[in-house]
Amino acid sequence: MAVDTATLHDKLKTFFGYDAFKGDQERIIRHLTSGGNAFVLMPTGGGKSLCYQLPALVMEGTAIVISPLIALMKNQVDAIRGFESGEDGIAHFLNSSLSRIQIQEVQDDLLRGVTKLLYVAPESLTKEENIALLKEIKISFYAVDEAHCISEWGHDFRPEYRKIRSIIDQIQPAPVIALTATATPKVQSDILKNLRIQDAVVFRSSFNRPNLYYEVRDKVEPEKDIIRYIRQNAGKSGIIYCLSRKKVEEMAQMLAINGIKALPYHAGLDAKTRAENQDKFLMEEIDVIVATIAFGMGIDKPDVRFVIHYDIPKSIEGYYQETGRAGRDGKEGHCITYYSYKDIQKLEKFMQGKPVAEQEIGKQLLKETVAYAESSQCRRKLLLNYFGEDYTQDNCGACDNCLHPKARFDGREEMSLVIELIESLKEHFKLEHLASILAGVSNALIKSYKHDELPLFGAGKDHSVRFWAAVIHQGIILHYLDKDIENYGLIYATDEGLEFYLNPHEVMLVEDRTFSEGEDEDDEDSAAAVNGGGGGDPVLLSMLKDLRKDVARKYRVQPWMVFADPALEDMTIVYPLSLKELSEKCQGVGEGKARKYGQPFVDLIAKYVEENEIERPDDFVVKSVAARSGNKVAIIQAIDRKLPLEDIASSKGLEMSDLLTEIESIVATGTRVNLNYYIEEELDPDVVQEIFTWFKEEATSDSLSDAMKALEGDYEEKEIRLVRIKFLCEVVN
Numbered sequence: 201m202a203v204d205t206a207t208l209h210d211k212l213k214t215f216f217g218y219d220a221f222k223g224d225q226e227r228i229i230r231h232l233t234s235g236g237n238a239f240v241l242m243p244t245g246g247g248k249s250l251c252y253q254l255p256a257l258v259m260e261g262t263a264i265v266i267s268p269l270i271a272l273m274k275n276q277v278d279a280i281r282g283f284e285s286g287e288d289g290i291a292h293f294l295n296s297s298l299s300r301i302q303i304q305e306v307q308d309d310l311l312r313g314v315t316k317l318l319y320v321a322p323e324s325l326t327k328e329e330n331i332a333l334l335k336e337i338k339i340s341f342y343a344v345d346e347a348h349c350i351s352e353w354g355h356d357f358r359p360e361y362r363k364i365r366s367i368i369d370q371i372q373p374a375p376v377i378a379l380t381a382t383a384t385p386k387v388q389s390d391i392l393k394n395l396r397i398q399d400a401v402v403f404r405s406s407f408n409r410p411n412l413y414y415e416v417r418d419k420v421e422p423e424k425d426i427i428r429y430i431r432q433n434a435g436k437s438g439i440i441y442c443l444s445r446k447k448v449e450e451m452a453q454m455l456a457i458n459g460i461k462a463l464p465y466h467a468g469l470d471a472k473t474r475a476e477n478q479d480k481f482l483m484e485e486i487d488v489i490v491a492t493i494a495f496g497m498g499i500d501k502p503d504v505r506f507v508i509h510y511d512i513p514k515s516i517e518g519y520y521q522e523t524g525r526a527g528r529d530g531k532e533g534h535c536i537t538y539y540s541y542k543d544i545q546k547l548e549k550f551m552q553g554k555p556v557a558e559q560e561i562g563k564q565l566l567k568e569t570v571a572y573a574e575s576s577q578c579r580r581k582l583l584l585n586y587f588g589e590d591y592t593q594d595n596c597g598a599c600d601n602c603l604h605p606k607a608r609f610d611g612r613e614e615m616s617l618v619i620e621l622i623e624s625l626k627e628h629f630k631l632e633h634l635a636s637i638l639a640g641v642s643n644a645l646i647k648s649y650k651h652d653e654l655p656l657f658g659a660g661k662d663h664s665v666r667f668w669a670a671v672i673h674q675g676i677i678l679h680y681l682d683k684d685i686e687n688y689g690l691i692y693a694t695d696e697g698l699e700f701y702l703n704p705h706e707v708m709l710v711e712d713r714t715f716s717e718g719e720d721e722d723d724e725d726s727a728a729a730v731n732g733g734g735g736g737d738p739v740l741l742s743m744l745k746d747l748r749k750d751v752a753r754k755y756r757v758q759p760w761m762v763f764a765d766p767a768l769e770d771m772t773i774v775y776p777l778s779l780k781e782l783s784e785k786c787q788g789v790g791e792g793k794a795r796k797y798g799q800p801f802v803d804l805i806a807k808y809v810e811e812n813e814i815e816r817p818d819d820f821v822v823k824s825v826a827a828r829s830g831n832k833v834a835i836i837q838a839i840d841r842k843l844p845l846e847d848i849a850s851s852k853g854l855e856m857s858d859l860l861t862e863i864e865s866i867v868a869t870g871t872r873v874n875l876n877y878y879i880e881e882e883l884d885p886d887v888v889q890e891i892f893t894w895f896k897e898e899a900t901s902d903s904l905s906d907a908m909k910a911l912e913g914d915y916e917e918k919e920i921r922l923v924r925i926k927f928l929c930e931v932v933n
């Protein structure tokens with residue numbers, strides 16, 4: 201049933217309210233409505249859903265949409281029902297969340313023929329009773345959304361997806377449209393084969409995201425680098441991805457303690473907290489969400505300005521999806537990834553428990569990620585090539601490698617040597633195998649093939665395996681070489697490559713980048729090292745101490761209440777010149793305190809810096825999360841909600857005195873907490889008054905142990921500590 205142009209445009213307007221089709225939508229819809237199979241590759245946000253929703257509404261019968269995302273199904277169905285001319289039963293979904301009565305309703309509407317679109321989860325599609333039901337009605341077509349789930353080589357393999365073809369065969373024949381936002385050529389071939397739609401017309405939109413900037417950074421002091429980056433981009437929304445829940449928690453805390461509005465998101469949080477944190481990010485109450493990859497599915501925040509990968513992702517597809525959440529509105533989006541080979545080894549170790557076949561795939565995908573990270577080529581070119589798309593511009597102007605290009609060399613001889621080797625072998629081999637032969641580095645596999653006896657073994661031994669790996673990888677980008685789809689990872693020479701071999705010409709290549717080994721992640725803590733105490737500028741220190749005395753006198757407080765010694769020491773190291781720097785870079789100095797006392801200090805420092813022509817370090821102190829404290833941010837939040845301290849302690853599995861220690865260390869960094877709700881409830885007001893006065897008039901430092909010595913006997917420890925916290929927050933901080 202072909203549908204004419206006028207009808208399609210009319211429906212586009214009446215159902216969806218759009219004046220024009222986007223990209224390939226019209227061609228896809230025409231193809232589907234005229235009975236053809238289609239394969240749609242369109243980046244997220246490209247408008248895939250319309251490609252099956254509109255045909256479903258104009259074609260006879262019911263369209264079956266297979267989708268793994270139960271939550272999104274409901275949204276889509278609600279959206280369609282919201283159309284002006286839509287009836288209630290026009291769209292339905294079938295999945296495990298429905299009650300018996302709801303299922304009955306779906307069945308009735310299907311049999312009455314009012315339902316044009318039926319969303320089903322693949323698990324529900326396999327159920328006998330559903331198959332029986334769908335046999336009874338006319339199916340207009342099948343849409344397989346998130347079709348990459350079919351392939352083990354995709355980033356979200358779901359075994360149920362492999363059964364789709366046989367179920368379609370049981371129900372009744374109808375055209376199939378498969379849609380996905382990520383598919384390497386390998387995944388694409390798996391999809392077409394598995395759905396048996398090799399005749400499908402492939403509609404591929406460009407995956408290029410011109411507004412995204414890509415960069416890979418050496419993973420040296422990443423925490424510090426991230427804080428610096430976020431401060432330079434203050435107020436912008438960003439996502440930081442970490443691989444483990446533990447790292448997510450730590451990072452969120454570290455950021456929060458350093459004055460960045462950040463919250464964690466991962467599957468280990470309870471649903472309520474997760475939803476709250478997500479909402480706060482969407483509503484811009486916080487700037488940064490620190491997340492595992494559990495975050496982002498279906499999130500549609502258009503103005504995410506940066507996506508940072510603290511850990512390298514497991515595959516380039518994952519990387520592309522996650523970075524793709526930046527700059528949805530077409531404006532700026534920075535994608536920064538921290539890379540060290542240690543992380544790769546860690547990922548390999550995680551894989552060890554898995555079935556061998558899965559490990560093999562995982563390792564191969566990881567290799568591609570390494571090749572991407574270490575490459576000195578245009579990132580955009582690498583990414584697009586990975587998805588089977590050519591990017592022909594020489595310099596994209598928006599990736600680290602294009603902005604800081606490395607010297608290139610004419611690699612015609614090297615490339616020829618690679619092709620010569622490939623052609624001299626009877627079978628095809630993997631990239632590292634070929635690179636090792638040329639570099640003359642033997643291993644068990646090479647010996648087993650007797651490849652160490654080849655004439656070309658060591659023919660390029662002036663260079664490393666890594667060098668040759670980079671040449672081969674660039675050969676793939678240049679289409680002289682390619683990876684075999686059936687035996688993924690095996691390299692062969694293309695016709696273009698053979699032509700090059702016969703008539704070699706200049707081909708500019710570049711060596712890979714080198715990265716540091718990476719730090720050991722027994723994290724206690726790169727930030728702690730940064731913090732390390734010790735000597736600053738003794739002359740300035742004594743000047744600051746004098747100033748502190750004057751200021752204390754003026755405010756009628758003890759000198760230590762103005763700024764404690766560690767804060768003064770930091771000032772002599774980092775030379776803060778503004779109140780902002782003072783609070784960001786010096787321990788125990790919160791914003792309030794900087795505002796109250798800071799001005800004469802920064803004035804003095806500025807004068808001192810100028811007179812002595814001091815070069816200030818481009819450096820700051822990362823306030824680190826004390827070891828083992830899992831809970832600081834949560835505690836601050838619980839206090840904000842005025843929860844009794846006993847409840848907070850028990851929910852965190854802490855003794856009261858441990859909780860007080862945690863709160864004390866929060867306060868020591870200059871953060872204020874308000875415990876009055878609890879103190880008023882629990883302590884005798886006279887006691888509070890007396891201890892408070894002691895701190896104000898007699899204490900000579902903020903030391904807890906001095907206070908305990910002086911006050912013990914008269915008061916309980918808990919009382920002294922609580923009032924001390926109150927005092928520090930109200931008077932000192």
Ligand code: ADP
Pocket residue numbers: 218219220221222225242243244245246247248249250
């Ligand atoms: P995808 O599933 O490919 O990520 P969606 O189907 O969710 O993308 O569509 C992305 C956005 O584009 C949605 O906000 C949708 O309403 C909008 N959109 C789709 N088609 C059109 C069109 N023809 N004109 C204008 N906006 C469109």
Ligand code: ZN
Pocket residue numbers: 577578579580581595596597598599600601602603
């Ligand atoms: Zn580039």
